[in-house]
Amino acid sequence: MLQQALRVSCRSASPLVKWMERWAECASARPQAVKPLGDMPGPSVASFAWDLFAKRGLSRLHELQLEGVRRYGPMWKASFGPILTVHVADPALIEQVLRKEGQHPMRSDLSSWKDYRRLRGHHYGLLTSEGEEWQSIRSLLGKHMLRPKAVEAYDQTLNSVVDDLITKLRLRRSSQGLVTDIASEFYRFGLEGVSSVLFESRIGCLDKIVPEETERFIQCINTMFVMTLLTMAMPSWMHQLFPKPWNVFCQCWDYMFDFAKGHIDQRMAAEAEKIARGEEVEGRYLTYFLSRTSLPMKTVYSNVTELLLAGVDTISSTLSWSLYELSRHQAVQASLREEVLSVLGGSKGTDGSRRGPDASAEGHNQRSTQGELLFFRLYPVIPANARVITERDIQVGGYLIPKNTLITLCHYATSRDPAVFPHPDEFLPQRWLNKEQSHHPYASVPFGVGKRSCIGRRIAELELYLAVARILLEFDIKPDPEGISVKPMTRTLLVPENVINLQFTER
Numbered sequence: 001m002l003q004q005a006l007r008v009s010c011r012s013a014s015p016l017v018k019w020m021e022r023w024a025e026c027a028s029a030r031p032q033a034v035k036p037l038g039d040m041p042g043p044s045v046a047s048f049a050w051d052l053f054a055k056r057g058l059s060r061l062h063e064l065q066l067e068g069v070r071r072y073g074p075m076w077k078a079s080f081g082p083i084l085t086v087h088v089a090d091p092a093l094i095e096q097v098l099r100k101e102g103q104h105p106m107r108s109d110l111s112s113w114k115d116y117r118r119l120r121g122h123h124y125g126l127l128t129s130e131g132e133e134w135q136s137i138r139s140l141l142g143k144h145m146l147r148p149k150a151v152e153a154y155d156q157t158l159n160s161v162v163d164d165l166i167t168k169l170r171l172r173r174s175s176q177g178l179v180t181d182i183a184s185e186f187y188r189f190g191l192e193g194v195s196s197v198l199f200e201s202r203i204g205c206l207d208k209i210v211p212e213e214t215e216r217f218i219q220c221i222n223t224m225f226v227m228t229l230l231t232m233a234m235p236s237w238m239h240q241l242f243p244k245p246w247n248v249f250c251q252c253w254d255y256m257f258d259f260a261k262g263h264i265d266q267r268m269a270a271e272a273e274k275i276a277r278g279e280e281v282e283g284r285y286l287t288y289f290l291s292r293t294s295l296p297m298k299t300v301y302s303n304v305t306e307l308l309l310a311g312v313d314t315i316s317s318t319l320s321w322s323l324y325e326l327s328r329h330q331a332v333q334a335s336l337r338e339e340v341l342s343v344l345g346g347s348k349g350t351d352g353s354r355r356g357p358d359a360s361a362e363g364h365n366q367r368s369t370q371g372e373l374l375f376f377r378l379y380p381v382i383p384a385n386a387r388v389i390t391e392r393d394i395q396v397g398g399y400l401i402p403k404n405t406l407i408t409l410c411h412y413a414t415s416r417d418p419a420v421f422p423h424p425d426e427f428l429p430q431r432w433l434n435k436e437q438s439h440h441p442y443a444s445v446p447f448g449v450g451k452r453s454c455i456g457r458r459i460a461e462l463e464l465y466l467a468v469a470r471i472l473l474e475f476d477i478k479p480d481p482e483g484i485s486v487k488p489m490t491r492t493l494l495v496p497e498n499v500i501n502l503q504f505t506e507r
């Protein structure tokens with residue numbers, strides 16, 4: 001505007017006017033001034049607190065992401081208890097944040113998790129450690145969890161857990177084939193799966209009668225996740241005033257640490273006995289590798305506790321949603337089954353029987369098929385991830401975000417963004433097959449991206465593939481005739497709000 005006005009009024013340009021013209025041109029070409037955080041839109045502290053605590057917002061945090069986008073656009077700020085957080089709900093902006101995450105990315109302060117460990121004198125595990133300490137554990141674990149060859153070694157162990165899951169589903173079926181509350185069975189499957197990888201021994205989660213300590217461990221994970229949001233939303237001085245959430249939170253962690261320690265000590269003792277008998281000890285399980293390093297035992301205990309915890313709800317929720325959607329989309333179910341059969345078709349055993357799925361079949365399937373994304377876009381188990389950039393202030397979307405600000409990455413909102421995924425609430429796996437329709441690579445990132453992304457990803461994908469493939473080979477899955485449609489809810493992770501019942505008909 002200014003430029004235009006100058007041109008019109010000063011036909012016979014004097015040097016001063018020419019200079020002003022040049023200045024105006026430069027000014028319009030200059031990038032827009034970076035706005036301070038204070039200019040970012042967002043709800044007031046009072047209205048956000050009202051949404052969270054009076055309107056059951058803690059369990060609807062994923063929906064609040066969608067509301068945030070509608071009200072304020074792709075970036076807004078809000079105060080979650082004592083913490084100010086910037087929400088980012090656009091794939092390109094999320095990419096900007098993650099590309100600036102630095103050498104040792106920090107996910108979020110997870111303040112109450114860290115407070116608990118300090119209080120009890122425990123060490124940090126991979127989920128809670130930062131900086132150099134995190135880097136050294138990550139490198140050690142990465143060797144056994146991220147390399148495809150290393151993960152293939154867990155194939156047999158995980159397949160035997162899947163065998164037990166199939167037996168358990170048969171046992172749990174009513175005469176009409178109905179299995180009620182499938183998530184509860186998948187919790188046990190998740191725990192048994194991750195334990196088998198960690199200890200190379202079975203802990204009986206899928207037995208007819210589940211050991212009481214296992215049930216209690218699962219209960220503790222659930223309660224701890226509920227209490228995580230509460231304890232982080234409350235400033236620590238409030239723990240004195242309303243002690244219940246903090247106390248329950250600590251009791252759950254105590255039990256989980258004891259559980260892990262008990263299993264590790266048992267495994268180590270069995271090995272020591274073998275060595276004493278002069279027998280050779282070798283293992284393919286993670287605890288064995290960890291115990292062979294120079295890590296202090298306290299670090300081994302905390303890492304194993306955190307790995308056990310990370311591998312239960314994630315697997316259970318994903319598997320529950322996958323089967324729920326497959327039961328409601330029979331054509332997709334049939335084509336996925338076809339695909340599994342075509343991969344296994346040529347590979348019969350010496351007795352002529354078809355071999356079961358394994359890691360090599362999984363690799364093939366992932367390259368060729370609808371892929372794992374099918375199960376994650378609608379229900380990302382971690383609906384919101386986070387980063388804290390500690391090294392410097394960063395610019396994102398025209399705002400200057402001071403260092404140490406908590407940045408919430410709204411993956412639930414981006415994976416249901418109609419601009420990226422037309423008909424976002426519909427289960428349309430074929431959208432991933434359409435080569436002409438590409439999606440922003442940061443729109444659906446269920447395992448996170450970059451150096452701090454999920455270290456259990458390969459194990460999780462293998463476990464989920466083996467389970468879904470076997471279930472499809474053994475059963476037709478149909479919805480509960482009296483069932484209702486089930487919505488997700490946030491409990492730190494995204495889980496089904498109601499129980500899911502499904503019919504498993506023998507094939």
Ligand code: HEM
Nearest residue numbers: 310311314318381382446447448449452453454455456460
């Ligand atoms: C469906 C299954 C799973 C999903 C969707 C999932 C998702 C995620 C996500 C989103 C993160 C954060 C990544 C980031 O900050 O960029 C994460 C971290 C992590 N996950 Fe998973 N996860 C799954 C299964 C597992 C399993 C089975 C294990 C253990 C065997 C595991 C262990 C971990 C650990 C230890 C971290 C922290 C990594 C670090 O801070 O360096 N996860 N996961």
